[in-house]
Amino acid sequence: MGWSDYFYPDNPKRREELIRKSQEFKDLMKSNFYATNQLIDVMNKHLSCSFQHIKITEGSSLHDNCNVMIECMHKIQAEIEKIDKELKEKLEPTLYEKLLSLSLLPEDFKVVSKVLEGVCGVATVVSTTLVGLLIHKGVILGNITSTFAKIGAGTLACFGLAVVFMGIDMIVEAILGSIERDNLEKALKEYDEALSEFEPASIEYQYNITYVKVKIEGISK
Numbered sequence: 001m002g003w004s005d006y007f008y009p010d011n012p013k014r015r016e017e018l019i020r021k022s023q024e025f026k027d028l029m030k031s032n033f034y035a036t037n038q039l040i041d042v043m044n045k046h047l048s049c050s051f052q053h054i055k056i057t058e059g060s061s062l063h064d065n066c067n068v069m070i071e072c073m074h075k076i077q078a079e080i081e082k083i084d085k086e087l088k089e090k091l092e093p094t095l096y097e098k099l100l101s102l103s104l105l106p107e108d109f110k111v112v113s114k115v116l117e118g119v120c121g122v123a124t125v126v127s128t129t130l131v132g133l134l135i136h137k138g139v140i141l142g143n144i145t146s147t148f149a150k151i152g153a154g155t156l157a158c159f160g161l162a163v164v165f166m167g168i169d170m171i172v173e174a175i176l177g178s179i180e181r182d183n184l185e186k187a188l189k190e191y192d193e194a195l196s197e198f199e200p201a202s203i204e205y206q207y208n209i210t211y212v213k214v215k216i217e218g219i220s221k
Helices: 003-007 011-047 062-090 093-100 106-120 125-136 138-153 168-175 180-220
Strands: none
Touching: 011 062, 011 125, 011 180, 062 093, 062 106, 062 125, 062 138, 093 106, 093 125, 106 125, 125 138, 125 180, 138 180
């Protein structure tokens, strides 16, 4: 027990809470990276894309890891937007809306698939359905990218989260030697603020990626 614990007996409890929240945040980040790699696999397989898997670097900063995710999401969004733009230009408006609502009739699939083949080089029911899902759920990709950008820029938090991937010992080391109680409370508050936005955005993002993956796997069988 450090000297500050005698003066502030709740500090050990605060440190334990900080460690727990740090791990919770890290787990969400890892789950988002995993979900993104699942999306990459689906797009590479059915839309002839060539995206590379992304991974978290434990020794890097939060800012750097966020940038890895943001850069990848921008590439995915750019590909979806490119496909979307060409389909809008080449399909009748009613047919385009049917694509987004996944209500294409068999004869509609033939028309859309022919156009899609010219855009992506593929023409299957699976690829057509995937494109409709991705365009329809494009806002989800935008939401998670925006949330990562806020966290990486430090607009949601800065003290505790700044070293989340550098190790909790670095957080504690940064706190020790100063007024620990105040800094612990500050770090905990920043985690709460970040998690209040990051957790629901992450859950929604992961749910939608899972939905797309399950939907496509069901058609592929």
